[in-house]
Amino acid sequence: MAGKTLYDKIWDAHVVRQEDDGTALLYIDRHLVHEVTSPQAFEGLRLANRGLWRADSIVAVPDHNVPTTSADRGNGTAGISDPVAKLQIDTLDKNCAEFRINEFHMDDIRQGIVHVIGPEQGATLPGMTVVCGDSHTSTHGAFGALAHGIGTSEVEHVMATQCLIQKKMKNMLVSVDGKAAEGVTAKDIVLAIIGEIGTAGGTGFAIEFAGEAIEDLSMEGRMTVCNMAIEAGARAGMIAVDQTTIDYVKGRPYAPVNSEQEATWDKAVAAWQDLHSDDDAEFDEIVRLHAGSIEPQVTWGTSPEMVLSVNAKVPDPANEPDAVKSKGISDALAYMGLTAGEPINKIKVDKVFIGSCTNSRIEDMRQAAAVVTDALANDKKVADNIKLAMVVPGSGLVKKQAEDEGLDKIFIKAGFEWREPGCSMCLAMNADRLEPQERCASTSNRNFEGRQGQGGRTHLVGPAMAAAAAIAGHFVDVRETGGEG
Amino acid sequence: MEKFTLHKGLVIPLDRSNVDTDAIIPKQYLKSISRSGFGPTLFDDWRYVKAGEPGMDHSKREIKKDFVLNQARYQGGSILLARENFGCGSSREHAVWALEDFGIRAVIAPSYADIFFNNSFKNGLLPLVLSESEVDELFKAVESNEGYQLTVDLEKQQVISLDGNSYDFEVDEFRKYCLLNGLDDIGLTLQYANDIKAYEKKRKQQAPWLFS
Ligand code: SF4
16 A cells, blocks of 8 residues: 555544545644634624634634734724724634633734744644634645635634534645755745646645755745645645754744653654655655746736746737637736736836735745845945835734844835734735735735735735845846845 | 525626636625625626725726626626636635625536635535536627526536536535535534544544643
């Protein structure tokens, strides 16, 4: 019999019962909750007179709607000017109090984007099943966990039963072989992967990312990669556990510790050693990329698969033989206000957004700050044509760490705004958004039409590339600016 | 959950692939804490000239006349026809609530994003899969015949046109059973409460760190 994949192993360890047709009840270890997709679930519980199965499995935090200007923070939800947004966060607070759920409130330093704070607190552990009413829950797969987004009905189902009704997905291996070039980051790697397999390429699969270039990544980089598995259509992305994983988890508030009675940490670490695919495991599909050929990436269209190297040219729909695809390209160019054949590194931007659950961790802050430091050394600042360049750390603790390292001062000196943590302009539910036709270099994960504001034009890039675009006023290969990648 | 057995309705052709959930229901409407009322803002950016806000009187907003939902011949439609990878993007169930609130009972497309697909069944909206060529055929039929209707028969797993053409579709047995009977998943799962408790007991011994 063939060996098991990492996904097979975690799946098998969580099946409570299974029907003949493969439908299973899957046990959920960790449930992360935020304000947008939970109110209707709590309401459903109340209407049916049901309680929570396991309140201690839930960690809640408001993130999507929170304001990111310091003037609006620090006074609970009182500073939220939008009454509808305020009601949603107040509702989360009320629900968490009523159901006795551990919540990091808006003014708690541990508050932040749900996918940043889970790992930061050690609430995400190797081998867990993790769910959240948010598609980027795939992020947590970086820890050798099975993590995926669910809808609100499923949020309610997990709250009431601690289980999900699921059928097993297929296994896909994406191997990024060899070493990535200097200046090429996790974001470039994952964008290149999506460019290769397409936005629907991973539909129905759990993707395991492997290969030397993935192993070389820090936990922050691995989270960036798994975060965007959903942009390739896969609900779950995951990476095998190794020493990098274990070192990151150790000592975090929710992580196990050894006590006098029991060596729980040691026991956990021993169990985690098995969280990798067996050598003879079989995958339904295998995709290989050579890390060495990946260049810094920029999306040019309205779907994350519409991505190319910063040194490439905007594609021409006339060169696409498939009629549906060709129409897709021309629609995207029309929306994005681009001309076929235009060099990507000549495209000027209006706004720059560094943040989101893809790229708002400390390493991302450092990568962007390194580019800005170089610019300052050459007497350069944010270019005149940039209307707004903002840096939004992923959590209060990331913000504090960055400030302890003096990164905030570097950004501010160069003309960036340094904000309070939250989802911010990733989806523009709060005041941070694009105006129609404004063009943005963004470290987030979706370039859909209207994602950052109606009519707004989003180009996805990594943090160093976003910082470099802010300084140059247009896209530029960060490796040519002298900045560290 | 509303039962789904047989549905006959007017077809609305949305000739796009990769229709994402941000397009189905833009983020500003996600601030609602209720499940209903999303219909008037379904496909908001494509439907109206200017961006809307929650709480507006949407019937007073200027519409984009060309958009398919605004065309006279498709008023009252309840079956949405679209291209591949429908519902990609975020997990927001609001997308399904918006389609339902608008009056859509079934979507026909060659493929769907996983989370959207799942969410649909939980709300009695049937996302059915036909092949690309069948979908293409339907697009042509809808566009050339005003008032084009289809019947979706879940029991028989067939889509039937007025002129008698029929298309078979696959559907998961369990999901079909739940839809036909309008069953609530949570109630079903709680029948197995003892299995869940037994699993927890065993698991607590193997991996106590998962329970603190
Ligand atoms: S940062 Fe963006 S993608 Fe991530 S959870 Fe928030 S809104 Fe979703």
